[in-house]
Amino acid sequence: MTETLFTNISQLVTPAPGMQRGAAMRDLTVIPDVAMLVSGGVIRWIGPRADAPSNAQEHDLGGVAVVPGLIDPHTHAVWAGDRLADFEARVQGVPYEEILARGGGIRSSMRATGAASVDDLVALARPRLEALRDSGATSMEVKSGYGMDFDAELRMLQAVRALQTEYGLVPTLLIHVPPTEGRAEYVQAVCHDLIPGVVRDGLATAVDVFTEREAFTVAETRAILQAAKTHGLQTKLHADQFHAIGGTELACELGALSVDHLEASGPAQIAALAASDTVATILPGVTLHLGLPAAPGRALINAGAAVAVGTDLNPGSSPVFSTQLALALAVRLCRLTPAEALTASTVNAAAALGLSDRGALAPGQRADFLALHSPDWRDLPYTLGANPVRNVFVGGIPV
Template structure:
């Protein structure tokens, strides 16, 4: 039995944005129509239109009256560090008083502080905390969540974190191995740690099928460009997709490396210049913008407007983590994108759907509402023009994931 969603007032399929591969987005690319219905069969979209065709009308369908709601694709949260233990509220205060991120890290804080708590937590505790965070994302209309490891930094506990990701329920989850997040105390050089990850950890992650993506933090004071490139090439040899935390605090070559290796995405990109902007626009690398992290770290924002005008594909995400972006608020991210990065509302909507789907290599499954794609939908009583406008509002969204209702504020 299928599901028929009837009486949709306004439907945004974003088919136009998908057909343009998430580039040069304008309002027309939202593919807006009115008085529509959607038929879902076997967790896929089977039909979209005004009048149900005869071949479908003969079947029995469970009907949902959408009562004039606006419907659009489920949001894709393509960059999070969702599995961790502890918090870093004290460090937030330190940064607010002028201590730099690098100085905190050099004193054993930052990522290493979270590492101690995460290593000491059980798998069940990590899953329990992670599930609450996933549920909060779902309530905001997120149907796909990327989750990185990188807060354990050893073989046993990195695998534990990735196992926790597999146990999360509700949303579609995409695991990313970010063992190259910081230098653990067991190693004296970044190069020797990357060799360990290449020789010992990546093969285990591959063997156990715990992730299909590998990320690295290329930054001065963290992982150097040359050694990181060698590491990522090894990951590609093993069959992993690769992506890069790139050019966040300094122009460290992350964007150049992402383009050179054909990475799925370059994330952050605060320090890039016109040279990198032009090169990214000509590439297939998705530029993932994380403005809530820029707000928390009190840095400049990435040149999203310039990237978009040059023809680059842009995505948005929270970068939810305990240190530099301890927020899951999609409205905050979208609002900052509009206010600080001068993105238009259609560009924000496309970045949180089509663009983010490309960042996860899921553009053929999610990100737009089209026949044959996953039935991941957000249904809201709001006019679409009021989205990403007000921070802190209570969610009134109904959320469908793979054709099943995953969240209803009235229940």
């Protein structure tokens, strides 16, 4: 097995492996002038260059900082069509309800996505995933959810599967928007037909539900997520984006991997997350694009919760094609420190996807890491409008 020794690292910066919560999110290990040995896609050793094995192939990184590969725990990167008319209308003050009445909004994305083939969806998603990868994302979750019609949902997940190995994707079945009629029958069909079919074909590892006044109720969400658990899938929720109606509390009760958005979360929701092992995934791109209040990242960490950061890349509410930018926005909009933002975008984002083998630079972890342009890692959260990432390595191999 070929061994590669990465040398000339100005500083190697990493959180500890595993989910970190509260004040521990600020605890980074910073090692100057270090070398890292990789074989079989896994980190084997980290230490002074003088103590490194002499028979490894050397890769000089040029005196820059190295951090773990970023993990994007919340994207909707597979869609067809665009929402440019919605964007223009919204900035002119047109209410979302009127945009929907004109045929826009999320249902326009559903129409366009439902009309696309798997090949179409793969071709559309690839450059989006490439942009996320270039920004530092070495693992990415991708949700369905623009189908409503079950065949369209399955085509979305088939597109994710076609790209899965190439980009390190984690597929999630998202139950996003209820039909205008026949809600009870739709929920029953999701539980008894769609979820078992997805499991049979191995198309997803988790089920997510949008729990909101204009989407699914807490009772409907409970039924769907219990069906998911019965069929061996992990669970996640979109909750508290506009109103806190009990989705966060349900996520904590059911032991969901994560509950995402949280812009409308208050003290009760923060306390529930702090007392649970459910990761609080915040999405600052939504705040930037829609002008919503920011998710209470600072309060969540102060209360002892585990916080992750994602892009929520999607055509309507967060056209953010950079995982690094989401990290940087979490510092500005959600009041995370740079160290907390790095932890949120690495080991905690991994935990939000049920992954424990990545997100930290330590022996036994996957050798997914970034070489920055700078000798100081803090350029990663500092930089806006340029890419501070020079090289992306997955399993120790540059991509």
